[in-house]
Amino acid sequence: MNYMSGSRALIKALEREGVDVVFGIPGGAIMPVYDELLNSGLRHVLARHEQSAAHMADGYARASGRVGVCMATSGPGATNLLTGVATAYLDSTPLVAITGQVPTHMMGRDAFQEIDAVGIYTHVTKYSFQPQRPEEIPWTVRAAFFLASTGRTGPVHIDLPKDVQTGEAEMAFPDAVEIRGYRPYVPPDPAAVARALDMLLESERPIILAGGGVIKSGAHDYLLQLAESALIPVANTLMGKGAIPEDHPLALGLVGMHGTVQANKLVNEADLILAIGVRFSDRTTMEVRGFAPDARIVHFDVDPTEVGKNVRASHAVIGDLRSSLKLLLEMFRERARTGNWGAWRRRVNEVSSEWRDRILGTKSEFSPPYLLRAMREVLPPGAIVATEVGQNQMWAALYFRALRPRTFITSGGLGTMGFGFPAAIGAKAARPDVPVVDIAGDGSFMMTMNSLATSIDEKLPVIVVILNNSSLGMVAQWQRLFYNRRYAATLFGANPDFVRLAESFGAEGVRVYSLDEFRSALARAMRTEVTTVIDVPIHPEEDVFPFVGPGSTLSEAMLGDGRE
């Protein structure tokens, strides 16, 4: 017999999905579910703000490739959670977000902690469900995980009225669901792949642009084989960082506003871009008219709405990227020839060797690029790095080399400050076997630093490296460059003492003043069983270079040597 409450059915359905951890905060409208959690084997990680709960689930999902689950109560719980869910939506992270809701008979009456959660979440999720009867819950949970984890992955929301949680019914747990308007399994058209290969072989200056889709679909191994077989250089978007090991000779690094010199130069010289799982965000292309002006674009993506959205593609291959790249690689090997790429290879080597190890525009050796290179030397290759948002993120994208997929976790699309620390905690829950570091700025860290309590309580130790410039650094950088050094609301007068702050939570805190101190603090933190906060006071006017200013094209980067 499967006669049970909606709450029991929810927990059982989560267990059937293989969920092992849920991140959340309880409240009035979700109490029946929390009560039922006590009867289950599910681990619950208690956040200190719902936004962080969603970021933790997001970090868990990005580190593991599995669906992250977060939970909150109605009203303010749901609105707080929203920023984290929107962050996941913009970066296509598979997430299931569950919120409590007032009982169905109270809905629409402005009941206590009532908000139209479905109305709000519809805009930042693949779908938002609100079961009206307890017996709808098993199907809804199966459908939510199916939607979240297939096609272009992303967050799905379930809003659970309290009476639907407490009501009892005979439950049927489906193994598969069918949703008529949703067809995620599109096999790539072999003729389209063959045409893409023709275009590649006809080209003289090909380049691969790898995006987050490569990592999400697990296509990175085929990507690397293709790049190595054809000796084509690989640039990456922010979300594509880790798609190819960045110490690989063919890896050019990040393209875009803060792209490397070699990646931006070579993308703009290319006559063919194999764009794989990218969405050509404005931070990648900058001024579209000046983006790769000589290139034909061959766009591979699972989501047909991406083709032609931001740039016009000459050709598109729609479908699962892993299948598409596998097919492309097989066809390439069958043809047993490459293009006429000798001159291009020499050019790639020339540009790449000139620029790939250069550090641009720093004020001293105790500056973020050097610190991040030192971090790479200390951390094992499998270590996971999350970032906050702002200068810290761009320094990390430029100068910290990711060596494996799913080891670089950052809020790309929404650019959510406060993301990195809770995402690191979530990643640690997924991968307790590897060190997890949050590359932080003081501004971002202060948005979610109360997650220190979670990391201590739940024994999820991570390392926070605060590149501390006592300011909202990226905005201040723009003010230096474009607003005549008028610092409107970017300089912090009084920052907390982050060492004592960490200690007050039961974490370790340490402040370092040299690269050597930094290396040894990091090595010690990896051996420590609690979270360590490493406060690194940097020069407050360090800027991130290269920098393609707003309204400029990729060929117009500032390199930090002749600043405005």
Next chain:
Amino acid sequence: MSGGAAGEIIYSLVVENKPGVLFRVASQFRRRNFNIESVAVGVTERPDTSRMIITMRGDEQMAEDFARVLSRTIDVIEVRRLDPGRTVRRELALLRLGPGGLELARSVGGDGELAVIRESGGSTIAYAVGSPEYISSLVEVLGRRKVLEEVTRTGTVALEASDS
């Protein structure tokens, strides 16, 4: 044919017949600041699905890109763009007419027809069925002469003529 020309675009969608679907479809238009000129929704021959006929103005490339967006919307089962040149379109309007309104309405030519539903005192309720252009010219002429007290329009329904 891409570029600035803002031609008529007609989408015919088959969607789930359940709460929230119109909201989800409409929010895709709102996000891009597209103005829906007309929307008509009704249950299809299958009771668990509805058909939405949505018209707006825009260029060809935008219309094609947006069709893919609509198609990706999970409650949308099928998206077709109807070719305005081969599509039969009809709209129904109920008109409350003041004195002299009926005579004037009858004098308006076009692809459609007009009939009286009820007359009482000085006021007449009539219906008009026809092309959206016919209904629009009725409303315009009657309004200009101040004999149209109230009008309610259904929005355009459309079917593409089959070639066979």
